[in-house]
Amino acid sequence: MAVDEAKLNEFLGKAVGDLGAAMSSALMLVGDRLGLYRELAKGAVTSAELAERTGTNERYVREWLGNQGAGGYVQYDPATELWSMSEEQALCLTDPNGPVDLPGAYNIVEATFHALGHTVDNFRSGAGMEWGEHHPCLFEGTERFFRAGYNTNLIGSWLPALDGVVDKLQRGAKVGDIGCGHGASTILMALTYPDSEFVGYDYHAESIDVATEKAAAAGAQNARFEVADAVGYEGRGFDLIAFFDCLHDMADPVSVARHARTAVSSDGTAMIVEPFAGDVVTDNLNPVGRVMYGASTQICVPVSLARNGPALGAQAGEARIREVVVDGGGFSRFRRATETPFNLVLEARP
Structure with a gap:
């Protein structure tokens, strides 16, 4: 050769x-x-x-x-x-509370090595790995890395890009944060909009305990947290339901979207924040796509497959999420509200 x-x-x-x-x-x-x-x-x-x-x-x-x-x-x-x-x-x-937290991302990298043996076995068997089976450094790293993005974008650009949502939050709205993890997004919104009520849901009980402690330490008295999966929470009449980088992980994302459709008010909004991705593989063969495919292979896909889910993956793309939310979930309006180099911010309305 x-x-x-x-x-x-x-x-x-x-x-x-x-x-x-x-x-x-x-x-x-x-x-x-x-x-x-x-x-x-x-x-x-x-x-x-x-x-x-x-x-x-x-x-x-x-x-x-x-x-x-x-x-x-x-x-x-x-x-x-x-x-x-x-x-x-x-x-x-150097600043875990700043707009970028690179060391936090390396906690996620660390977690993939803790899971390496399981990952190799998954490749052979097609099995999955539950979120809670990972080393705790994954939960800490996920909070740190994504919290930096929330600090930079959530209040200043993502929420204002949604139709009428900021006005509701300022007056007093009911908000559900699905798959909230350690509650970074929930707490930030609660502190910014003290007249609104925020409920964070996650099926990982240890994360809910951490979120509750962090909310108390931050003085976010209008935020509370409950252990519940994305099709099991009982709250209704939400003005805003948010999914931060988690819908693609779900075992049954269509049922998750349907549940959100029943839980959101008739004039409410669902905000779906997803990793930035194009709709075809060649759109994602770039440095950001490399990071996302790497995390998806070792974390996102296994979480879905652990419950026999469709494993949308972190590079699902807008068209695939639209199918889940509109065709499957029953929302009638869907658009890309805004974007960053790392995220798509999608808006769905009843």
Whole structure:
């Protein structure tokens, strides 16, 4: 077989970059958990100074800094032997409550390695893996990574893109957050709209316990949480029902949509936030699609298959979600309200 050396080198260059990123993933978590990023963001330091300020060993810190510098996550000045971070790097790496939380995403990566044996078995058997069977780092990472997106988009752009919803929330509305996890989206909305009532539902009891604790700590007295799956919650008359990055995980998304249709008021709204995806595979063969397909293979598809679901996957796309919500679920109006590079925000009305 004739090998094109230029194409070979191009591919190997890409593969080495990916290998370096994979090898560095655990070190991202180290930097986050030991406060190395947060201390670096305060100003330029030597490796010894960084180690002293974080209570860590200089030799390990020096090697960690080399890894981070080679990856473009920190800067090094050879004249002064100082390491530093740019404002842009600090924005993405040091503030769990900011608009981007990259280390939070690496908790999700960590969870996929905890589940590796199960994933290999699933490939052979076609079986699934329940959300609650994952390592707890998945629940923490999901909250952190998605909370950053909510901080940036939910109040300022997603809710205002829905027809008349913000006015209702300001006056006092009833809102159901389905598949709420640790409650980051529920709590943020509750704090923003104190005259509205928010109920978060999730079938994972441990997540509901965490959400309840976080709401109390945040002072979100108008938010409460209940253990219930997406076809079992009993609330009715909701002005807004929200699905944040979860409808594609469901075992029976059509029944979930039908249940939402009965639970929403006659002039209410369902907001379905889904990972950004085109309707054909070739639309999604890009860096964002790569991340989403990776998470979907190891987390989203197994959750659905664990209950014999259709496994829509994180790259289901707008057309497939429309089929579920309109054709199957009984909603009559459906549109793309807005989007980000990572999300589609879809609006459904009775």
